[in-house]
Amino acid sequence: MTSPESEDDRWIVHSERPIYENEWITVSMADISVPSGERFEHHVVSMKPAAMTAVLDESGENVLLAWRHRFPSDVWNWELPGGLIDGGEDAEQTAIREIAEETGYRPRTVEHLVTFEPMIGMVRNAHHVFLARGAERIGEPTEQNEGRFEWVPLAEIPKLIAQGKILNSGTLVALLHVLAISGHPSASK
Template sequence: MTQWTVHGTRRIYESEWMSVDLDDVEIPDGERFEHHVLRLPYPSTAVVVVEKDDVLLMWRHRFTTDVWGWEIPAGRCEAGESAATAAVRETEEETGYRVRVEPLVTMNPLNGLSSHTTHMFVGTDAVKTGEPDPAEAARVEWVPLGDIPALIRKGLVPCGITLAALTTYLTLRTTGSGPPSGPRQEG
């Protein structure tokens, strides 16, 4: 097996939200160079909230891409908080619904550039506890799961984490398979 070797790291930016490093790496053929790496101090969570044949989605604008689209509730874990607890908290804060969560899949959304991990869950037994945070979404709606493929084809689900979570959920639901295991470690 071949893998890259990290000889050192030089931090070039740091905040409470992220750091950017230049890692001194060597690839299997012996070439050595600096590679940019984005590191986030805490993992994030995302939740596919389902009720019967509907999924809870938020219609929101992202200034970074200047795009509107449907997203699932998501956010970062706080210090000392489990991913499941963060998933429940983020869902309630963003949508006004409290849910029970079960693991769906864990992924590294930008594994060529970032060490960041996102834990995705399926949320069920949704109970309305309040109003959604207006800073998070223009509206929150229950959308039929059968409409998701058309929304994706129309480009109305531009968020990569939302795409990954919804397509994983729909694939596993359709095939009757259980949730996949976490990232595979070679060694």
């Protein structure tokens, strides 16, 4: 284990100014000093936090995933339901709302698994990952551009990761976490 934090190792932010802002993203320039004493400007990207959920079926053997295209990287991949946290919502409320909007299901139970920062050195963008066990069909999805959702066997997840068919960081963290805590045989392959 590493030792506790030391103020001598802290990066100091003297100031930060936005250079571009809209409702989804802020790009800032921070005036910082590093532990060696060097002082310089460093960019920072801030985005709204997100919530995503690994929804398992009643048997716990299948997970609800969307096959979808992402235009910035021009890739197709499997992803969990999820989205940005709206003002006035907490992460769990967002997770539940996004499941219903994107899939037409309501989860029976929801538990927080982990919160992580996908690009911690340059980007502020907390990702809150949840696990839902069981889901009830409540209607058709209300969001039409979120991909094609399917129940995918957990046993296939390691193969899909190896084939580059699961690339989204939140989906990877969630599914690897689910496989690890479940003791699923596919986690050791």
